[in-house]
Amino acid sequence: MLASASVPGVKLAPSNELETFRVCGKIIMIMNVHKLAARLLPLALAAGLAQAVAADPAKPAAAAVKHVDAKEAQKLIAEKKVVVLDVRTPGEFEKGRIAGATNINFLATDFEDRISKLDPNKAYLVHCATGGRSTHSLPVLEKHHFKLLYHLDGGIRAWEKAGLPEDRSQ
Numbered sequence: 001m002l003a004s005a006s007v008p009g010v011k012l013a014p015s016n017e018l019e020t021f022r023v024c025g026k027i028i029m030i031m032n033v034h035k036l037a038a039r040l041l042p043l044a045l046a047a048g049l050a051q052a053v054a055a056d057p058a059k060p061a062a063a064a065v066k067h068v069d070a071k072e073a074q075k076l077i078a079e080k081k082v083v084v085l086d087v088r089t090p091g092e093f094e095k096g097r098i099a100g101a102t103n104i105n106f107l108a109t110d111f112e113d114r115i116s117k118l119d120p121n122k123a124y125l126v127h128c129a130t131g132g133r134s135t136h137s138l139p140v141l142e143k144h145h146f147k148l149l150y151h152l153d154g155g156i157r158a159w160e161k162a163g164l165p166e167d168r169s170q
Contacts, residue, residue: 070162096166127152
């Protein structure tokens with residue numbers, strides 16, 4: 001065993017916890033990795049717990065967003081598990097939509113105000129034409145504490161491509 005020099009202000013680990021190596025003629029002592037991990041794990045856990053305690057308990061968890069394809073979306077609608085939220089423009093909506101959909105234009109200045117009037121405890125299937133605007137709408141919905149969101153990947157185009165029916169009535 002090598003002798004270790006005393007360094008002011010530095011507490012050395014017990015010698016049974018050190019691994020000794022000779023590198024380029026120099027002797028290097030490193031704490032045993034397993035013992036180091038055993039020492040650090042409680043500290044890491046305590047730090048994680050402190051962060052959890054420091055988190056705002058009044059702030060609800062972020063909404064769960066599940067990405068679905070057209071067939072999965074159709075099943076959710078048929079089982080009446082979701083409210084369909086179409087975030088396209090009114091002009092796009094009038095040309096064709098998923099039956100029963102609610103239209104709130106993502107590009108409108110009152111989008112967030114209209115979103116805030118929806119029931120955040122219901123599950124929503126959100127879509128647009130191809131998925132861009134609906135993806136950008138998700139943070140707004142999360143900000144208003146919506147509990148469960150489904151995103152129709154590919155939007156109404158994916159719905160059409162799957163051969164699913166559209167409501168074209170006026």
